[in-house]
Amino acid sequence: MALSTVIDPTVHLSPVTARVTDLPIERGEGSYLYTTDGRRLIDFVAGVAVHALGHCHPAVVRAVREQAGRLMHLCANYGYYPPLVQLAATLARLAPPPLDTAFFGNSGAEAIEGAIKLARHATGRPALIAFKGAFHGRTMGAGSLTASGSRYREGYEPLLGSVYHATYPYPLRSPLGPDPARVVAGALAELDSLFELVVSPKTVAAIVVEPVMGEGGYVPAPPGFLEGLRERCDRHGMLLVFDEIQTGIGRTGAMFACQRYGVTPDVLVLGKALGFGLPISAVVASRALHETWPAGKHGSTFGGNPVAAAAGLAGLAVIEAEGLVERARELGDELAARLRALADRFPIIGEVRNLGLMIGVEFVGPDGSPNTEAVQRILRYALEHGVLMVGCGTHRNVIRFMTALNIPRHVLDAGLEVFEAAVAHAEG
Ligand SMILES: Cc1ncc(COP(=O)(O)O)c(C=O)c1O
Known part of the structure; x- marks a missing residue:
């Protein structure tokens, strides 16, 4: 039965949720979504980078069912339950040393809140550095x-004090030109100038950064940038926090993007795919850092819920058993190469960027300016032809590919054919 014949969906749900589509979704299976009126869509959004294994992976569903029948909720303050203990141990094994201890929350934003509190508490310092274009939650x-759009802040000020925004190196849009090394040098020099003129590094608790800027345009940090941040954090006693809420869990071709860069943060923040569809997030750091956080200084009723933790464990086991991290790296590079070939044919594609299966296709006008209209046309065309895709970028002129890591080839190919036709349609 169609949702709309039961009840008007627009009446009781808050209009504050910006609806990208009004699709009546009944169920998901793998990389397909099915509507209540019988349509099937190819899903290139994956619940916004959550469904690393596609919808309703049997191993995850089984784990959820079993755990739901055993212990659905306790509250982590009231005892130890196996899925959470095992998930923490699994993350300790998968994350780079010395990141071996986790605090669990429910959402990405909640984990960022935790990371801010941990950094301020551990250092006794107030200030935080983030980057223009970054998205860390709401x-x-x-x-x-x-800082990926003033609309996220407008109407809510005053926000947290002592937060300073520096420039993220984005070679395609940098006034310094497209050379990544030059752009990185410029961004680090600007940061040093911020420390000299605006905020003493002695008062900075942490630098918070996405190793691949997500919402802001799918821009992988160019070589040298994260190393430069690491060096400054070490020099000034600041903590380096990687927001890997979108980059984590295999998407970039390493379990965590920090491993692809060979730069270890002090705090690794996870969310989204960690629960393979159930809400769970984590603030991962060294034992020593977590031990600066006395019992009771932070907490959460539902954080690390047993069912979500069981889903996380089951999903991570599939990712490891099926070599999906390696697949993300190989498939991502292959897909990006195919998209670059498309860019050679269609000048509206200004750049294809990728780190593993985190792929951004940026659309430009004849003068190189952001082409938001082309993205809107392409997304609409794709949806009309059965493919759900999503944009990003501070000018909403980037289309991001964040398929499931195990998307079958034929589904990927079918979706890509529609995307290619959509680009031709927009160019024409
Ligand atoms: C990098 C990053 N950080 C934080 C968040 C916020 O996560 P949540 O929506 O679960 O609060 C997101 C969500 O898109 C994100 O991409």
Whole structure:
């Protein structure tokens, strides 16, 4: 039965949720979504980088069912339950040393709040550095770091104090030109100038950064940038926080993007795919850092919920058993190469960027300016032809590919054919 014949969906749900589509979705299976009126869509959004294994992976569903029948909720303050203990141990094994200890929350923004509190508490310092274009969530603390659009902040000020935004190196849009090394040098010099003129590094608790800027345009940090941040954090006693809420869990071709860069943060923040569809997030750091956080200084009723933790464990086991991290790296590079070939044919594609299966296709006008209209046309065309895709970028002129890591080839190919036709349609 169609949802709309039961009840008007627009009446009781808050209009604050920006609806990209009004699709009546009944179920998902793998990389397909099915509507209540019998349509099937190819899903290139994956619940916004959540469904690393596609919808309703049997191993995840089984784990959820079993755990739901055993213990659905306790509250982590009231005892130890196996899925959470095992998930923490699994993350400790998968994350680079010395990141071996986790605090669990429910959402990405909540984990960012936790990371802010941990950094301020551990260092005794107030200030935070984030980057223009960054998205870290919408709660008041995380929203204070977010700078991917003033609309996220407008109407909510005053936000958290002592937050400073520096420039993220984005070679395609940098006034310094497209040379990544030059752009990185410029961004680091600007940061040093911020420290000299505006905020003493002695008062900075942490630098918070996405190793691949997500919402802001799918821009992988160019070589040398994260190393430069690491060096400054070490020099000034600041913590380096990687927001890997979108980059984590295999998407970039390493379990965590920090491993692809060979730069270890002090705090690794995870969310989205960690629960393979159930809400769970984590603030991962060294034992020593977590031990600066006395019992009771932070907490959460539902954080690390047993069912979500069981889903996370089951999903991670599939990712490892099926070599999906390696697949993300190979398939991502192959897909990006195919998209670059498309860019050679269609000048509206200004750049194809990727780190593994985190792929951004940026659309430009004849003068190189952001082409938001082309993206709107392409997304609409794709949806009309059965493919759900999503944009990003501070000018909404980038289309991001964030398929499931295990998307079958024929589904990927079918979706790509529609995308290619959509680009031709927009160019024409
Ligand atoms: C990099 C990054 N950080 C934080 C968040 C916020 O996560 P949540 O929506 O679960 O609060 C997101 C969500 O898109 C994100 O991409």
